[in-house]
Amino acid sequence: MLVVVVIGIVVWWRIGRLEAIMILMGRLITLVDAPLKLAINRPRPSADLVQVLSHEQGNGFPSGHAFFAILILGLTAYFISINLKNRAPRVLVLLCLIALILLIGTSRVYLGVHWPSDIVGGYLIGGFFLTMLIWFYRTWRAHHS
16 A cells, blocks of 8 residues: 555646546455455465465455556656656556566566466456556546646
């Protein structure tokens, strides 16, 4: 949650209030991860199948970290891409955010807490909600500009 608060404050300060609210809305949306995990009921990898470096409780699909990364960091990347006019810093920040999104997913598999399909599922579900938030944002801006 601290990451979202920091991102929200920076976005509010540098871009705007609506965009910061959208970041917080994204965080609220990630709360659907827990009910999804319960409904799907897919176990995490076990030590007899993979090397488990970190032990986590609960079900594995979808990866909440991947869901969070694609939704929150993806939304941040979207706001930067449309608001940061200077090309070099924009490209650098976007590359860093994309790398972070990919590293988060990779690290979850490396730690043995998720199957690769859990990560892909988290990315896809997060991507769906990211698309919906961007659509909502663009619609709101078009009607209130």
